[in-house]
Amino acid sequence: GDSVTQMEGPVTLSEEAFLTINCTYTATGYPSLFWYVQYPGEGLQLLLKATKADDKGSNKGFEATYRKETTSFHLEKGSVQVSDSAVYFCALSPNQAGTALIFGKGTTLSVSS
């Protein structure tokens, strides 16, 4: 079945460091891909998404490109801030109506000043 694998955490960085969180997927067809972020004590918020191959999603300085050839959707940010500390989830939505998201296990990011 469809699945998402993302790098294990926690990831610990200093402020202004470069961030990469790897995400790969297995799916039949052409899913949509998402990154969600969860701040402590809160629900999940959409960070960015891409719905077809070679699309780049971007938001708040974060970027991810839908790579069909490598089945990947890696999250990157050029300069992290303390306020980026959160849990990041990669997810896919199979390309059929009426289905829900399939999530990776989440990666905890901790940024120190």
Place this chain on the structure above:
Amino acid sequence: NAGVTQTPKFQVLKTGQSMTLQCAQDMNHNSMYWYRQDPGMGLRLIYYSASEGTTDKGEVPNGYNVSRLNKREFSLRLESAAPSQTSVYFCASSDSGSWEDTQYFGPGTRLTVL
């Protein structure tokens, strides 16, 4: 515009007790979902409702029932709670259930079963 709301925020139950988690959305979305979040497991789908009047099982439906009361509301019921149901429960909604749709999440209910 409140988005997706959930009640209660916290709940402690004893084994065997029952309870209903409430979820409502004010975005006129057609599809609604219930997930559970456990440490190191990501989120897993319990049930979903593609549209008013329909419900379907997800990955982990055992021990749960759902009701899509109307277009706005989607409740999750635990008939006889077990310690394995200790988790954080999230409700979500999306416009049409298309695979391209963004799902919007509520703030969650933290449930402990003793």
